[in-house]
Amino acid sequence: MQEARVSNGGWVDSAQGVVSREAFVSDDVYRLELARIFEKGWVFLAHETEIPMPGDYVVRTLGKAPVIVIRNRDASIKAMLNSCRHRGAKLCRSDAGNTARFVCPYHGWTYEQDGRLITTTFDAHMPVGMDFSRWGLIPVARLGTYRGLVFGSWDPDAAELETYLGDFRWYIDCFLGRTPAGMQVLAPPHRWRVKANWKIGALNFIGDSQHVFTTHVGPTTLNPLRSSRSGFTKVAERSVQIITTGGHGCTLSYLAPGMSEDAYRTHDPGLTAIYATMLTPAQMHVLHHIRVAVGNVFPNLSFIETQAGSGQKALIVRQWHPLSGSEMEILSWVLAEKEAPEAYKAEVLNSGFHNFGAAGVFEQDDVELWASATQAADNAIAQQYPYSFHTGLPLINSPIPDYEGPGRAFRPVLAEVIQFEFMRHWDRMMTAS
Amino acid sequence: MQDVTQMKTTAPPTPGAKAVDIESYFAIQQFLFFEAGLLDRRDYGNWLTLLTDDVSYRVLAYVNRDADVGPLAYALIDEPVSRLKARVEQVLNAKLTHAENPPTLTRRFISNIVAAAGERAGEYVVSSNLLVYRTRPGLSEGALYAGQRTDILRHVETAWRIARREVRLDQSVLQGSISTLF
Numbered sequence: 001m002q003e004a005r006v007s008n009g010g011w012v013d014s015a016q017g018v019v020s021r022e023a024f025v026s027d028d029v030y031r032l033e034l035a036r037i038f039e040k041g042w043v044f045l046a047h048e049t050e051i052p053m054p055g056d057y058v059v060r061t062l063g064k065a066p067v068i069v070i071r072n073r074d075a076s077i078k079a080m081l082n083s084c085r086h087r088g089a090k091l092c093r094s095d096a097g098n099t100a101r102f103v104c105p106y107h108g109w110t111y112e113q114d115g116r117l118i119t120t121t122f123d124a125h126m127p128v129g130m131d132f133s134r135w136g137l138i139p140v141a142r143l144g145t146y147r148g149l150v151f152g153s154w155d156p157d158a159a160e161l162e163t164y165l166g167d168f169r170w171y172i173d174c175f176l177g178r179t180p181a182g183m184q185v186l187a188p189p190h191r192w193r194v195k196a197n198w199k200i201g202a203l204n205f206i207g208d209s210q211h212v213f214t215t216h217v218g219p220t221t222l223n224p225l226r227s228s229r230s231g232f233t234k235v236a237e238r239s240v241q242i243i244t245t246g247g248h249g250c251t252l253s254y255l256a257p258g259m260s261e262d263a264y265r266t267h268d269p270g271l272t273a274i275y276a277t278m279l280t281p282a283q284m285h286v287l288h289h290i291r292v293a294v295g296n297v298f299p300n301l302s303f304i305e306t307q308a309g310s311g312q313k314a315l316i317v318r319q320w321h322p323l324s325g326s327e328m329e330i331l332s333w334v335l336a337e338k339e340a341p342e343a344y345k346a347e348v349l350n351s352g353f354h355n356f357g358a359a360g361v362f363e364q365d366d367v368e369l370w371a372s373a374t375q376a377a378d379n380a381i382a383q384q385y386p387y388s389f390h391t392g393l394p395l396i397n398s399p400i401p402d403y404e405g406p407g408r409a410f411r412p413v414l415a416e417v418i419q420f421e422f423m424r425h426w427d428r429m430m431t432a433s
Numbered sequence: 434m435q436d437v438t439q440m441k442t443t444a445p446p447t448p449g450a451k452a453v454d455i456e457s458y459f460a461i462q463q464f465l466f467f468e469a470g471l472l473d474r475r476d477y478g479n480w481l482t483l484l485t486d487d488v489s490y491r492v493l494a495y496v497n498r499d500a501d502v503g504p505l506a507y508a509l510i511d512e513p514v515s516r517l518k519a520r521v522e523q524v525l526n527a528k529l530t531h532a533e534n535p536p537t538l539t540r541r542f543i544s545n546i547v548a549a550a551g552e553r554a555g556e557y558v559v560s561s562n563l564l565v566y567r568t569r570p571g572l573s574e575g576a577l578y579a580g581q582r583t584d585i586l587r588h589v590e591t592a593w594r595i596a597r598r599e600v601r602l603d604q605s606v607l608q609g610s611i612s613t614l615f
């Protein structure tokens with residue numbers, strides 16, 4: 001019999017290549033994740049194009065706290081707790097909108113778009129010398145934007161966002177920073193709940209290459225564009241998985257041997273011509289040779305760019321928001337270059353949510369199996385036996401010596417190297433003294 | 434951001450405007466109940482034959498917004514019949530689906546049917562309320578989906594066909610994936 005946790009007090013056994021099941025279901029672990037990860041590090045809040053005009057706002061959740069993300073009159077973005085300083089009612093009870101200021105519906109405390117308290121409505125009754133500047137809305141301690149992605153942190157001492165993203169920015173740039181105007185969100189995010197632990201989603205998108213032909217047997221069998229399983233194995237040999245400092249990672253699936261070396265055949269040609277103005281030759285080389293890219297910014301912001309099934313290549317940004325140890329809310333956005341023709345954007349949107357939305361044909365089998373794994377781990381017996389990440393071990397100290405991008409890169413992608421590295425990073429965050 | 438409410442939508446019929454006779458109403462009601470039964474029994478093959486080749490099939494959800502502007506509808510599904518056929522092919526083959534193996538148990542309740550003559554001869558604009566209860570084997574709790582349908586039904590010779598379906602689900606965060614819900 002094995003204990004739920006390993007000897008260092010954490011959940012990951014680096015020597016054995018195993019991870020405790022408790023990490024994937026326990027509400028105690030979830031509460032510790034809130035304190036150590038979701039209230040500590042940088043967490044994605046919104047894409048800046050969701051709030052293009054002054055006064056536009058969306059309400060999101062940072063950790064467990066409801067947060068307003070609002071565009072101010074000066075075009076800056078602010079984020080604060082969605083709760084009045086007086087008696088705590090929500091300032092915004094909608095998911096999105098536009099407002100010149102925040103007026104609390106409970107007793108009328110009124111705030112500027114940046115959270116400063118303007119009036120309590122009953123200012124005359126306040127004690128003399130009441131300092132209004134100390135009673136503004138509770139700001140998200142740190143706010144940062146990278147390539148349109150707005151992140152927040154509750155930790156005033158968090159490192160700069162660019163430092164936090166580190167070398168992984170090189171890969172983010174390939175997908176979200178490749179045109180001068182940048183990407184735009186094409187529609188509100190699809191949102192749905194799944195009774196599964198959030199880390200399963202993050203592991204899936206950082207690079208679970210083993211699941212493709214078993215989990216997605218339906219779409220991979222039915223889609224005439226798909227390669228065979230043996231063809232996929234050849235692709236996997238060429239493809240690369242990368243982990244960078246900070247636990248961010250991605251898997252880049254290269255074109256199969258003999259396949260037309262034109263990864264952009266479904267991109268708008270006018271767009272691909274301008275990628276080179278923004279990216280380095282090495283980044284362009286990577287983009288030219290990959291067919292599918294998946295990745296995850298630690299902890300829970302994923303992306304996928306793929307031509308999945310019949311349809312347009314699409315970029316999807318995805319958040320795995322934990323609701324408990326055993327349930328998450330998935331938010332899924334479809335993006336395209338601002339410079340793209342409207343007809344192209346419409347195709348990307350349609351293809352994106354057909355494959356990876358709340359009704360996505362790839363989605364359906366993933367979430368079914370994630371929920372089954374989570375449910376089966378929710379008992380003491382199962383938790384005595386850890387999950388296997390063994391295939392990550394043989395390669396974990398043997399990165400490719402000459403890969404053209406930053407980080408540690410590994411081939412082939414069928415070994416669970418960076419999934420295990422994600423868990424090791426998570427474990428370090430969870431056990432740091 | 435794309436305001437999906439600006440997309441071309443079919444307005445629900447107004448009672449009395451172009452009221453249909455009781456025989457047509459009864460036939461429409463029976464057709465919708467029959468169709469719901471096919472879906473509940475997962476008889477998707479026969480269900481597909483009820484759709485016209487040029488069917489427009491859309492499922493929408495809402496972003497909750499303040500009352501002065503109202504909820505913003507956006508598409509979860511917007512598909513031609515070819516993609517619906519591909520979905521059906523996937524979920525009806527036990528070897529190709531995990532999401533529907535074992536099958537989801539589903540019960541549909543169709544009510545509040547209002548029908549009016551459509552713009553073209555033989556077409557009817559029909560609104561109805563939809564309540565679906567789904568249970569995935571292995572999960573103790575089922576999921577409820579409520580919404581309004583606005584259909585354009587076409588009477589072709591002796592048969593009824595669905596030329597347009599728009600379902601507006603009264604939800605902003607879905608209880609679960611709706612990939613296999615028709």
